[in-house]
Amino acid sequence: MGHLSTHVLDTVNGRPGAGIAVTLDRLGTDGTRERMAETVTNADGRTDALLLAGSLVPGSYELTFAIGAYFRGLGTALAEPAFLDLVPVRFGIAEPEGRYHVPLLASPWSYSTYRGS
Known part of the structure; x- marks a missing residue:
C-alpha cells in the first residue's frame, strides 16, 4: 500500500x-x-495519521507548513512580515503504491526538504 507522511524539525532549537498546522x-x-488533509503536528513533529x-x-501535490505561527508561538522575534510564514512544498506522486515521506527542516529564515521513505 502506498502512503504519504511528513514531519517537521525545528533546526533553530534542535x-x-x-x-x-499542515495542509x-x-x-x-x-x-x-x-x-486532501488538514492537521497539526504532534509532540514528535509528526502527524498522528x-x-x-x-x-x-x-499527480502534483502541495504541503503547506505554517512555520511563522509556530516560531511566533515560541516567542521568536520575527520581522513583520516574516521572511518565511507559510512554506509550500510542491512535489509529484508517480507511484500509486509508493511510500512518500516529505519532511521539513525549518528555521524562521530557511528550510529544506527531501523524499524520505
Whole structure:
C-alpha cells in the first residue's frame, strides 16, 4: 500500500516542530486545488495519521507548513512580515503504491526538504 507522511524539525532549537498546522492539496492540471488533509503536528513533529494511504493518485501535490505561527508561538522575534510564514512544498506522486515521506527542516529564515521513505 502506498502512503504519504511528513514531519517537521525545528533546526533553530534542535527539536521536533510540535503544533505546526499542515495542509495537503492535490493540484489539478487546470490550476484547481483539492484539499486532501488538514492537521497539526504532534509532540514528535509528526502527524498522528498518514496524510494519504492506500493506492495513491498520481499527480502534483502541495504541503503547506505554517512555520511563522509556530516560531511566533515560541516567542521568536520575527520581522513583520516574516521572511518565511507559510512554506509550500510542491512535489509529484508517480507511484500509486509508493511510500512518500516529505519532511521539513525549518528555521524562521530557511528550510529544506527531501523524499524520505
